Amino acid sequence: xxxxxxxxxxxxxxxxxxxxxxxxxxxxxxxxxxxxxxxxxxxxxxxxxxxxxxxx
Numbered sequence: 001x002x003x004x005x006x007x008x009x010x011x012x013x014x015x016x017x018x019x020x021x022x023x024x025x026x027x028x029x030x031x032x033x034x035x036x037x038x039x040x041x042x043x044x045x046x047x048x049x050x051x052x053x054x055x056x
Contacts, residue, residue, distance in 0.1 A: 003034065003041035012047055 010016060024030040030050060033040035 002044040003036075004044045004047070005039065005041055008044075009042050009047065012051065 004012070006018075006021075009021065010018075013021065021030065025032055031042060031046040033042050035041075
């Protein structure tokens, strides 16, 4: 399981803005992040699966 930070997440989502990403999380379009210390991380496999589902 590889964790990615916010900037890597933005790169995977074609540079989407912070508010758009957090809105998608609250609406269930993106997986919720995991908190380690004071930082948020996403599981890369979950993000990749979400992107591939959108492409279908």
